[in-house]
Amino acid sequence: MTHDPATLIPATRLDTLASVRGEIRPGAWRACVALLRRDFLLAWRRRGELFLPLLYAVIVTALFPFALGPDPQLLGRIAGGVLLVIVVLAMLPALESMFRSDLDDGTLEQWLLAPQPLALLVLTRVIAHWLTTALPLLIVMPFLGALLNLPVNVLPVLMLALLLATPLLALLGAVLSALAAGTRRSGILLALMLLPLAVPVVIFAAGAIAAAQAGMSYLAPLVWLAAALALAIVLAPLACAAALRIAVEA
Amino acid sequence: MDSPARRHDNTRLPMTSSPVPARTPLLSAHHLAFSRNDEPVFGPLDFGVGRGETLLVEGDNGSGKTTLLRVLAGMLPATTGEIFIDAAAATRDSRNGRMLWLGHRGGLNESLSARENLAFLAGLYGTRDGMTTASAMEYVGIAGWIDEPLRTLSAGQKKRVGLARLLLLAGDIWLLDEPYANLDRHGIDLVNTLIAGHCAHGGAALVTSHGAVRFADPNARHIRLSV
Numbered sequence: 001m002t003h004d005p006a007t008l009i010p011a012t013r014l015d016t017l018a019s020v021r022g023e024i025r026p027g028a029w030r031a032c033v034a035l036l037r038r039d040f041l042l043a044w045r046r047r048g049e050l051f052l053p054l055l056y057a058v059i060v061t062a063l064f065p066f067a068l069g070p071d072p073q074l075l076g077r078i079a080g081g082v083l084l085v086i087v088v089l090a091m092l093p094a095l096e097s098m099f100r101s102d103l104d105d106g107t108l109e110q111w112l113l114a115p116q117p118l119a120l121l122v123l124t125r126v127i128a129h130w131l132t133t134a135l136p137l138l139i140v141m142p143f144l145g146a147l148l149n150l151p152v153n154v155l156p157v158l159m160l161a162l163l164l165a166t167p168l169l170a171l172l173g174a175v176l177s178a179l180a181a182g183t184r185r186s187g188i189l190l191a192l193m194l195l196p197l198a199v200p201v202v203i204f205a206a207g208a209i210a211a212a213q214a215g216m217s218y219l220a221p222l223v224w225l226a227a228a229l230a231l232a233i234v235l236a237p238l239a240c241a242a243a244l245r246i247a248v249e250a
Numbered sequence: 251m252d253s254p255a256r257r258h259d260n261t262r263l264p265m266t267s268s269p270v271p272a273r274t275p276l277l278s279a280h281h282l283a284f285s286r287n288d289e290p291v292f293g294p295l296d297f298g299v300g301r302g303e304t305l306l307v308e309g310d311n312g313s314g315k316t317t318l319l320r321v322l323a324g325m326l327p328a329t330t331g332e333i334f335i336d337a338a339a340a341t342r343d344s345r346n347g348r349m350l351w352l353g354h355r356g357g358l359n360e361s362l363s364a365r366e367n368l369a370f371l372a373g374l375y376g377t378r379d380g381m382t383t384a385s386a387m388e389y390v391g392i393a394g395w396i397d398e399p400l401r402t403l404s405a406g407q408k409k410r411v412g413l414a415r416l417l418l419l420a421g422d423i424w425l426l427d428e429p430y431a432n433l434d435r436h437g438i439d440l441v442n443t444l445i446a447g448h449c450a451h452g453g454a455a456l457v458t459s460h461g462a463v464r465f466a467d468p469n470a471r472h473i474r475l476s477v
Contacts, residue, residue, distance in 0.1 A: 025347050025376050025420075026372075026373060026374070026375070026376045030373055031373050031374050033373065034369065034370050034372070034373020034374060035370065035373070035374075037369075037370070037373075038359075038362070038366065038369075038370040041362060041366055042359065042361055042362065045361045045362070045399075046361070101359070102359075104355070105355055105356065105357065105358065105359060105360065106353055106354075106355025106356055106357035106358075107357050107358070107359060109325065109351055109353060109355065109357055110351070110357040110371060110374065111374070112324075112325060112346075113323055113324070113325075113345075113346055113347075113349055113350075113351050114346060114347065114374035114375055115346045115347025115374075115375065115376075116346075116374055121374075248325055249325060249326055249327075
Protein backbone atom coordinates (compact mmCIF):
# COMPACT_ATOMS: atom_id res chain seq x y z
CA MET A 1 0.00 0.00 0.00
CA THR A 2 2.50 2.61 -1.14
CA HIS A 3 0.57 5.37 -2.77
CA ASP A 4 2.11 8.70 -3.49
CA PRO A 5 -0.26 11.25 -1.96
CA ALA A 6 0.29 13.67 -4.80
CA THR A 7 -0.87 11.23 -7.46
CA LEU A 8 -3.49 9.55 -5.36
CA ILE A 9 -6.14 12.21 -5.68
CA PRO A 10 -6.66 13.95 -9.00
CA ALA A 11 -5.57 17.53 -8.50
CA THR A 12 -7.80 19.01 -11.13
CA ARG A 13 -10.80 19.66 -8.98
CA LEU A 14 -9.96 19.93 -5.34
CA ASP A 15 -7.67 22.94 -5.44
CA THR A 16 -10.22 24.83 -7.48
CA LEU A 17 -13.12 23.36 -5.60
CA ALA A 18 -14.49 26.63 -4.29
CA SER A 19 -14.84 28.11 -7.74
CA VAL A 20 -16.43 25.11 -9.41
CA ARG A 21 -18.56 23.92 -6.56
CA GLY A 22 -21.80 24.98 -8.18
CA GLU A 23 -20.83 22.98 -11.22
CA ILE A 24 -20.00 19.70 -9.53
CA ARG A 25 -23.03 19.77 -7.27
CA PRO A 26 -25.40 17.32 -8.91
CA GLY A 27 -28.86 18.58 -9.67
CA ALA A 28 -31.82 17.57 -7.54
CA TRP A 29 -33.20 15.59 -10.45
CA ARG A 30 -30.07 13.45 -10.66
CA ALA A 31 -30.17 12.88 -6.91
CA CYS A 32 -33.81 11.76 -7.07
CA VAL A 33 -33.06 9.37 -9.93
CA ALA A 34 -30.12 7.92 -7.97
CA LEU A 35 -32.35 7.44 -4.92
CA LEU A 36 -35.15 5.85 -6.97
CA ARG A 37 -32.69 3.47 -8.60
CA ARG A 38 -31.26 2.50 -5.21
CA ASP A 39 -34.69 1.93 -3.66
CA PHE A 40 -35.89 -0.19 -6.59
CA LEU A 41 -32.69 -2.21 -6.41
CA LEU A 42 -33.20 -2.78 -2.69
CA ALA A 43 -36.84 -3.70 -3.26
CA TRP A 44 -35.75 -6.21 -5.88
CA ARG A 45 -33.19 -7.73 -3.51
CA ARG A 46 -35.94 -8.13 -0.90
CA ARG A 47 -38.68 -9.07 -3.35
CA GLY A 48 -39.83 -11.83 -1.00
CA GLU A 49 -40.93 -9.15 1.45
CA LEU A 50 -42.79 -7.31 -1.29
CA PHE A 51 -45.07 -10.29 -1.84
CA LEU A 52 -46.20 -10.35 1.79
CA PRO A 53 -48.75 -7.49 1.60
CA LEU A 54 -49.98 -8.93 -1.69
CA LEU A 55 -50.33 -12.39 -0.23
CA TYR A 56 -52.08 -10.95 2.82
CA ALA A 57 -54.62 -9.12 0.64
CA VAL A 58 -55.32 -12.20 -1.48
CA ILE A 59 -55.73 -14.51 1.55
CA VAL A 60 -58.06 -12.15 3.45
CA THR A 61 -60.15 -11.55 0.35
CA ALA A 62 -60.39 -15.28 -0.35
CA LEU A 63 -61.49 -15.96 3.23
CA PHE A 64 -64.39 -13.51 3.23
CA PRO A 65 -66.79 -15.60 1.09
CA PHE A 66 -66.09 -18.58 3.33
CA ALA A 67 -66.80 -16.62 6.50
CA LEU A 68 -69.93 -14.83 5.25
CA GLY A 69 -71.39 -17.54 3.08
CA PRO A 70 -71.51 -17.54 -0.72
CA ASP A 71 -74.25 -14.96 -1.10
CA PRO A 72 -73.32 -12.94 -4.24
CA GLN A 73 -75.73 -10.12 -3.32
CA LEU A 74 -74.21 -9.62 0.13
CA LEU A 75 -70.62 -9.94 -1.11
CA GLY A 76 -71.21 -7.47 -3.91
CA ARG A 77 -72.63 -4.96 -1.45
CA ILE A 78 -69.69 -5.08 1.00
CA ALA A 79 -66.88 -5.77 -1.52
CA GLY A 80 -65.83 -2.14 -2.00
CA GLY A 81 -65.49 -1.37 1.71
CA VAL A 82 -63.80 -4.70 2.46
CA LEU A 83 -61.18 -4.21 -0.25
CA LEU A 84 -60.53 -0.67 0.95
CA VAL A 85 -59.85 -1.81 4.51
CA ILE A 86 -57.71 -4.71 3.29
CA VAL A 87 -55.52 -2.33 1.29
CA VAL A 88 -55.12 0.03 4.26
CA LEU A 89 -54.15 -2.85 6.56
CA ALA A 90 -51.83 -4.42 3.98
CA MET A 91 -49.94 -1.14 3.66
CA LEU A 92 -49.46 -0.75 7.41
CA PRO A 93 -46.57 -3.16 8.20
CA ALA A 94 -44.30 -1.80 5.46
CA LEU A 95 -44.64 1.80 6.70
CA GLU A 96 -42.54 1.12 9.75
CA SER A 97 -39.48 0.25 7.70
CA MET A 98 -39.60 3.33 5.49
CA PHE A 99 -36.68 5.07 7.25
CA ARG A 100 -35.61 2.52 9.84
CA SER A 101 -32.75 0.78 8.04
CA ASP A 102 -31.42 4.07 6.69
CA LEU A 103 -31.31 5.50 10.19
CA ASP A 104 -29.61 2.39 11.56
CA ASP A 105 -26.86 2.14 8.96
CA GLY A 106 -26.10 5.87 8.86
CA THR A 107 -27.48 6.52 5.37
CA LEU A 108 -29.71 9.27 6.80
CA GLU A 109 -26.61 11.08 8.03
CA GLN A 110 -25.42 11.10 4.43
CA TRP A 111 -28.83 12.41 3.28
CA LEU A 112 -28.64 15.24 5.80
CA LEU A 113 -25.19 16.38 4.69
CA ALA A 114 -25.88 16.04 0.98
CA PRO A 115 -26.28 19.26 -1.02
CA GLN A 116 -29.86 18.31 -1.81
CA PRO A 117 -33.18 19.43 -0.35
CA LEU A 118 -34.01 16.81 2.28
CA ALA A 119 -37.77 17.17 1.71
CA LEU A 120 -37.31 16.29 -1.95
CA LEU A 121 -35.35 13.15 -1.06
CA VAL A 122 -38.10 12.22 1.38
CA LEU A 123 -40.77 12.72 -1.29
CA THR A 124 -38.77 10.52 -3.66
CA ARG A 125 -38.52 7.86 -0.99
CA VAL A 126 -42.31 7.95 -0.46
CA ILE A 127 -42.88 7.65 -4.21
CA ALA A 128 -40.54 4.65 -4.38
CA HIS A 129 -42.29 3.15 -1.38
CA TRP A 130 -45.72 3.64 -2.97
CA LEU A 131 -44.56 2.14 -6.26
CA THR A 132 -43.14 -0.95 -4.57
CA THR A 133 -45.80 -1.62 -1.92
CA ALA A 134 -49.13 -0.01 -2.93
CA LEU A 135 -48.99 -0.28 -6.72
CA PRO A 136 -48.89 -4.12 -6.74
CA LEU A 137 -52.02 -4.08 -4.54
CA LEU A 138 -53.76 -1.80 -7.04
CA ILE A 139 -52.75 -4.06 -9.91
CA VAL A 140 -54.37 -7.15 -8.35
CA MET A 141 -57.47 -5.17 -7.33
CA PRO A 142 -59.63 -6.21 -10.36
CA PHE A 143 -58.87 -9.84 -9.51
CA LEU A 144 -59.76 -9.34 -5.84
CA GLY A 145 -62.90 -7.47 -6.88
CA ALA A 146 -63.95 -10.44 -9.00
CA LEU A 147 -63.42 -12.76 -6.01
CA LEU A 148 -65.93 -10.70 -4.00
CA ASN A 149 -68.39 -10.14 -6.84
CA LEU A 150 -67.71 -6.39 -6.93
CA PRO A 151 -70.08 -4.76 -9.42
CA VAL A 152 -68.22 -3.98 -12.64
CA ASN A 153 -69.31 -0.34 -12.68
CA VAL A 154 -67.92 0.20 -9.14
CA LEU A 155 -64.46 -1.16 -9.93
CA PRO A 156 -63.17 2.00 -11.73
CA VAL A 157 -64.35 4.15 -8.81
CA LEU A 158 -62.66 1.83 -6.33
CA MET A 159 -59.44 1.98 -8.35
CA LEU A 160 -59.61 5.78 -8.57
CA ALA A 161 -60.32 6.09 -4.85
CA LEU A 162 -57.38 3.80 -4.05
CA LEU A 163 -55.16 5.66 -6.50
CA LEU A 164 -55.76 8.81 -4.42
CA ALA A 165 -56.01 7.21 -0.98
CA THR A 166 -52.89 5.01 -1.05
CA PRO A 167 -50.35 7.79 -1.77
CA LEU A 168 -52.11 9.90 0.86
CA LEU A 169 -51.72 7.09 3.40
CA ALA A 170 -48.09 6.57 2.37
CA LEU A 171 -47.37 10.28 2.93
CA LEU A 172 -49.13 10.34 6.31
CA GLY A 173 -47.39 7.11 7.24
CA ALA A 174 -44.03 8.55 6.23
CA VAL A 175 -44.40 11.45 8.66
CA LEU A 176 -45.31 9.09 11.50
CA SER A 177 -42.60 6.65 10.48
CA ALA A 178 -40.03 9.45 10.60
CA LEU A 179 -41.31 10.58 14.00
CA ALA A 180 -41.10 7.05 15.37
CA ALA A 181 -37.84 6.16 13.59
CA GLY A 182 -35.77 6.64 16.73
CA THR A 183 -37.84 4.31 18.89
CA ARG A 184 -37.47 0.55 18.98
CA ARG A 185 -40.36 -1.67 17.92
CA SER A 186 -42.50 1.22 16.78
CA GLY A 187 -44.92 -0.94 14.78
CA ILE A 188 -47.81 -0.86 17.25
CA LEU A 189 -47.21 2.80 18.03
CA LEU A 190 -47.29 3.59 14.34
CA ALA A 191 -50.55 1.71 13.81
CA LEU A 192 -52.17 3.56 16.72
CA MET A 193 -50.97 6.94 15.48
CA LEU A 194 -52.01 6.26 11.90
CA LEU A 195 -55.53 5.13 12.80
CA PRO A 196 -57.05 8.60 13.45
CA LEU A 197 -55.35 9.93 10.31
CA ALA A 198 -56.48 7.01 8.18
CA VAL A 199 -60.13 7.28 9.24
CA PRO A 200 -60.98 10.38 7.14
CA VAL A 201 -59.17 8.87 4.15
CA VAL A 202 -61.20 5.67 4.49
CA ILE A 203 -64.44 7.64 4.97
CA PHE A 204 -64.00 9.66 1.77
CA ALA A 205 -62.88 6.66 -0.28
CA ALA A 206 -65.77 4.57 1.06
CA GLY A 207 -68.13 7.49 0.38
CA ALA A 208 -67.13 7.49 -3.29
CA ILE A 209 -67.60 3.71 -3.53
CA ALA A 210 -70.99 3.81 -1.79
CA ALA A 211 -72.14 6.63 -4.07
CA ALA A 212 -71.07 4.68 -7.15
CA GLN A 213 -72.87 1.62 -5.87
CA ALA A 214 -76.06 3.62 -5.32
CA GLY A 215 -75.74 5.07 -8.81
CA MET A 216 -75.16 8.60 -7.53
CA SER A 217 -72.38 11.07 -8.29
CA TYR A 218 -69.15 9.97 -6.65
CA LEU A 219 -67.10 12.98 -7.69
CA ALA A 220 -67.28 15.05 -4.49
CA PRO A 221 -65.52 12.55 -2.14
CA LEU A 222 -62.88 11.85 -4.78
CA VAL A 223 -62.18 15.56 -5.17
CA TRP A 224 -61.82 15.82 -1.40
CA LEU A 225 -59.29 12.98 -1.50
CA ALA A 226 -57.43 14.66 -4.35
CA ALA A 227 -57.30 17.93 -2.41
CA ALA A 228 -55.97 16.19 0.67
CA LEU A 229 -53.36 14.42 -1.46
CA ALA A 230 -52.24 17.71 -3.03
CA LEU A 231 -51.87 19.20 0.44
CA ALA A 232 -49.99 16.16 1.74
CA ILE A 233 -47.55 16.10 -1.21
CA VAL A 234 -46.47 19.61 -0.26
CA LEU A 235 -46.57 19.47 3.53
CA ALA A 236 -45.77 15.87 4.47
CA PRO A 237 -42.19 15.84 3.06
CA LEU A 238 -41.40 19.03 4.99
CA ALA A 239 -42.73 17.58 8.25
CA CYS A 240 -40.94 14.33 7.49
CA ALA A 241 -37.63 16.10 6.87
CA ALA A 242 -37.92 17.96 10.18
CA ALA A 243 -38.69 14.71 12.00
CA LEU A 244 -35.71 12.95 10.40
CA ARG A 245 -33.36 15.75 11.48
CA ILE A 246 -34.54 15.18 15.04
CA ALA A 247 -34.13 11.40 14.66
CA VAL A 248 -30.51 11.82 13.52
CA GLU A 249 -29.85 14.27 16.36
CA ALA A 250 -30.82 11.71 18.97
CA MET B 251 -22.66 25.81 33.96
CA ASP B 252 -19.01 24.83 33.57
CA SER B 253 -17.73 23.61 36.89
CA PRO B 254 -13.94 23.77 37.44
CA ALA B 255 -13.69 20.00 37.67
CA ARG B 256 -15.19 19.56 34.22
CA ARG B 257 -13.26 22.36 32.55
CA HIS B 258 -11.37 21.28 29.49
CA ASP B 259 -7.63 21.44 29.78
CA ASN B 260 -6.87 22.87 26.36
CA THR B 261 -9.69 25.05 25.22
CA ARG B 262 -7.67 27.82 23.62
CA LEU B 263 -5.52 26.60 20.79
CA PRO B 264 -2.61 28.73 19.71
CA MET B 265 -3.12 29.64 16.08
CA THR B 266 0.63 29.98 15.54
CA SER B 267 1.55 26.33 15.16
CA SER B 268 -0.01 26.23 11.71
CA PRO B 269 2.43 25.10 9.01
CA VAL B 270 0.59 27.29 6.50
CA PRO B 271 0.82 31.07 6.79
CA ALA B 272 -2.18 32.51 8.58
CA ARG B 273 -5.09 33.19 6.25
CA THR B 274 -8.80 32.67 6.31
CA PRO B 275 -9.40 29.20 7.68
CA LEU B 276 -11.65 26.90 5.71
CA LEU B 277 -13.52 25.87 8.82
CA SER B 278 -13.32 27.63 12.14
CA ALA B 279 -15.13 27.61 15.43
CA HIS B 280 -15.56 30.48 17.82
CA HIS B 281 -16.37 29.75 21.48
CA LEU B 282 -18.08 26.58 20.34
CA ALA B 283 -19.69 24.61 23.16
CA PHE B 284 -22.28 21.89 23.44
CA SER B 285 -24.26 20.80 26.47
CA ARG B 286 -26.66 17.93 26.76
CA ASN B 287 -29.33 18.43 29.44
CA ASP B 288 -27.31 21.30 30.95
CA GLU B 289 -24.33 18.96 31.26
CA PRO B 290 -21.41 20.39 29.28
CA VAL B 291 -20.05 17.91 26.74
CA PHE B 292 -17.23 20.00 25.32
CA GLY B 293 -16.02 23.54 24.96
CA PRO B 294 -15.97 26.38 24.69
CA LEU B 295 -13.46 25.75 21.91
CA ASP B 296 -11.73 28.08 19.49
CA PHE B 297 -9.96 26.64 16.50
CA GLY B 298 -9.53 26.98 12.78
CA VAL B 299 -8.56 24.54 10.07
CA GLY B 300 -7.14 25.98 6.88
CA ARG B 301 -6.80 24.45 3.46
CA GLY B 302 -4.15 21.75 3.53
CA GLU B 303 -4.40 21.34 7.28
CA THR B 304 -5.41 18.46 9.47
CA LEU B 305 -6.79 18.84 12.95
CA LEU B 306 -6.50 15.84 15.17
CA VAL B 307 -9.20 15.70 17.84
CA GLU B 308 -7.97 13.56 20.69
CA GLY B 309 -9.65 12.46 23.85
CA ASP B 310 -10.74 9.45 25.84
CA ASN B 311 -13.99 7.62 25.22
CA GLY B 312 -16.89 9.87 26.14
CA SER B 313 -14.92 13.09 25.95
CA GLY B 314 -17.13 14.50 23.21
CA LYS B 315 -15.04 13.95 20.07
CA THR B 316 -17.90 12.55 18.03
CA THR B 317 -20.27 15.18 19.39
CA LEU B 318 -17.86 17.91 18.30
CA LEU B 319 -17.78 16.53 14.77
CA ARG B 320 -21.56 16.16 14.68
CA VAL B 321 -21.96 19.78 15.77
CA LEU B 322 -19.53 20.89 13.06
CA ALA B 323 -21.43 18.85 10.48
CA GLY B 324 -24.67 20.51 11.56
CA MET B 325 -26.29 17.29 12.77
CA LEU B 326 -26.46 18.75 16.28
CA PRO B 327 -27.11 22.39 17.11
CA ALA B 328 -24.30 24.09 19.03
CA THR B 329 -25.33 25.28 22.49
CA THR B 330 -23.21 28.40 22.22
CA GLY B 331 -20.65 29.73 19.80
CA GLU B 332 -20.42 29.94 16.06
CA ILE B 333 -19.02 27.94 13.16
CA PHE B 334 -17.56 29.66 10.12
CA ILE B 335 -16.86 28.29 6.66
CA ASP B 336 -14.58 30.52 4.59
CA ALA B 337 -15.08 33.23 7.23
CA ALA B 338 -18.85 33.25 6.70
CA ALA B 339 -21.19 31.90 9.35
CA ALA B 340 -22.00 28.33 8.42
CA THR B 341 -25.49 27.65 7.19
CA ARG B 342 -27.03 24.41 6.03
CA ASP B 343 -26.52 25.60 2.47
CA SER B 344 -22.89 26.60 2.80
CA ARG B 345 -22.08 23.45 4.72
CA ASN B 346 -23.84 20.74 2.77
CA GLY B 347 -21.91 19.27 -0.10
CA ARG B 348 -18.60 20.52 1.26
CA MET B 349 -18.42 18.22 4.24
CA LEU B 350 -17.91 14.51 3.95
CA TRP B 351 -18.80 12.59 7.07
CA LEU B 352 -17.33 9.23 7.98
CA GLY B 353 -18.97 8.08 11.18
CA HIS B 354 -18.98 4.82 13.05
CA ARG B 355 -22.13 3.96 11.11
CA GLY B 356 -20.78 3.62 7.61
CA GLY B 357 -23.72 5.11 5.73
CA LEU B 358 -23.69 2.09 3.43
CA ASN B 359 -26.47 -0.40 2.87
CA GLU B 360 -25.49 -3.99 3.58
CA SER B 361 -27.74 -5.48 0.90
CA LEU B 362 -26.20 -3.43 -1.87
CA SER B 363 -22.75 -3.82 -3.38
CA ALA B 364 -20.03 -1.20 -3.03
CA ARG B 365 -20.64 -0.10 -6.61
CA GLU B 366 -24.38 0.41 -6.00
CA ASN B 367 -23.81 2.20 -2.69
CA LEU B 368 -21.21 4.53 -4.14
CA ALA B 369 -23.24 5.23 -7.28
CA PHE B 370 -26.15 6.36 -5.10
CA LEU B 371 -23.98 8.64 -2.97
CA ALA B 372 -22.29 10.04 -6.07
CA GLY B 373 -25.76 10.99 -7.28
CA LEU B 374 -26.31 12.96 -4.08
CA TYR B 375 -22.91 14.58 -3.65
CA GLY B 376 -21.27 14.61 -7.07
CA THR B 377 -17.88 13.11 -7.77
CA ARG B 378 -14.38 14.46 -7.87
CA ASP B 379 -13.18 15.16 -11.35
CA GLY B 380 -11.58 12.11 -12.94
CA MET B 381 -12.63 9.79 -10.14
CA THR B 382 -14.88 6.81 -10.73
CA THR B 383 -16.29 4.21 -8.40
CA ALA B 384 -13.94 1.61 -9.86
CA SER B 385 -10.81 3.75 -9.51
CA ALA B 386 -11.75 4.76 -5.95
CA MET B 387 -12.21 1.11 -5.02
CA GLU B 388 -8.88 0.30 -6.64
CA TYR B 389 -7.11 2.98 -4.59
CA VAL B 390 -8.39 1.50 -1.34
CA GLY B 391 -7.32 -1.95 -2.44
CA ILE B 392 -10.60 -3.87 -2.64
CA ALA B 393 -11.47 -3.54 -6.33
CA GLY B 394 -12.21 -7.27 -6.42
CA TRP B 395 -15.13 -6.82 -4.03
CA ILE B 396 -16.89 -4.07 -5.90
CA ASP B 397 -19.93 -6.16 -6.88
CA GLU B 398 -20.28 -8.21 -3.71
CA PRO B 399 -23.10 -7.34 -1.30
CA LEU B 400 -21.55 -5.45 1.60
CA ARG B 401 -22.80 -7.93 4.15
CA THR B 402 -20.36 -10.50 2.77
CA LEU B 403 -17.42 -8.14 3.41
CA SER B 404 -15.40 -8.00 6.62
CA ALA B 405 -15.62 -5.00 8.96
CA GLY B 406 -12.26 -3.75 7.69
CA GLN B 407 -13.31 -4.07 4.07
CA LYS B 408 -16.53 -2.15 4.77
CA LYS B 409 -14.41 0.56 6.35
CA ARG B 410 -12.37 0.66 3.16
CA VAL B 411 -15.54 1.12 1.11
CA GLY B 412 -16.22 4.09 3.39
CA LEU B 413 -12.75 5.41 2.55
CA ALA B 414 -13.44 4.90 -1.17
CA ARG B 415 -16.47 7.13 -0.66
CA LEU B 416 -14.22 9.91 0.67
CA LEU B 417 -12.06 9.60 -2.43
CA LEU B 418 -14.97 9.47 -4.83
CA LEU B 419 -17.23 12.24 -3.57
CA ALA B 420 -16.72 15.95 -3.94
CA GLY B 421 -16.27 17.83 -0.68
CA ASP B 422 -13.31 19.70 0.74
CA ILE B 423 -13.86 19.28 4.49
CA TRP B 424 -13.47 15.75 5.77
CA LEU B 425 -14.96 14.93 9.16
CA LEU B 426 -13.60 11.53 10.09
CA ASP B 427 -14.81 9.93 13.29
CA GLU B 428 -12.39 7.20 14.35
CA PRO B 429 -11.28 6.37 10.80
CA TYR B 430 -8.70 3.91 12.11
CA ALA B 431 -11.19 1.58 13.79
CA ASN B 432 -11.29 -1.96 12.37
CA LEU B 433 -8.31 -1.35 10.08
CA ASP B 434 -5.09 -3.31 9.83
CA ARG B 435 -1.65 -1.70 9.57
CA HIS B 436 -1.96 -1.20 5.83
CA GLY B 437 -5.40 0.27 6.34
CA ILE B 438 -4.04 2.76 8.87
CA ASP B 439 -1.33 3.75 6.39
CA LEU B 440 -4.01 4.09 3.74
CA VAL B 441 -6.07 6.47 5.91
CA ASN B 442 -2.98 8.58 6.53
CA THR B 443 -2.14 8.60 2.82
CA LEU B 444 -5.67 9.61 1.89
CA ILE B 445 -5.68 12.45 4.39
CA ALA B 446 -2.27 13.63 3.20
CA GLY B 447 -3.42 13.52 -0.43
CA HIS B 448 -6.63 15.35 0.38
CA CYS B 449 -4.73 18.07 2.24
CA ALA B 450 -2.07 18.32 -0.47
CA HIS B 451 -4.83 19.42 -2.82
CA GLY B 452 -6.32 22.08 -0.65
CA GLY B 453 -8.73 20.04 1.42
CA ALA B 454 -8.98 20.02 5.18
CA ALA B 455 -9.60 17.14 7.55
CA LEU B 456 -10.74 16.79 11.13
CA VAL B 457 -9.87 13.42 12.55
CA THR B 458 -10.88 12.01 15.91
CA SER B 459 -8.79 9.42 17.65
CA HIS B 460 -8.65 8.00 21.12
CA GLY B 461 -4.89 8.20 20.89
CA ALA B 462 -4.04 4.54 20.36
CA VAL B 463 -2.99 5.11 16.74
CA ARG B 464 -0.06 7.27 15.79
CA PHE B 465 -1.09 9.90 13.31
CA ALA B 466 1.39 10.20 10.47
CA ASP B 467 1.60 13.94 9.90
CA PRO B 468 3.91 15.48 12.54
CA ASN B 469 2.69 18.94 11.55
CA ALA B 470 -0.94 18.16 12.28
CA ARG B 471 -2.42 20.35 14.95
CA HIS B 472 -4.04 18.76 17.94
CA ILE B 473 -7.00 19.54 20.06
CA ARG B 474 -7.48 17.58 23.21
CA LEU B 475 -10.84 17.00 24.85
CA SER B 476 -11.13 15.59 28.32
CA VAL B 477 -14.02 14.05 30.15
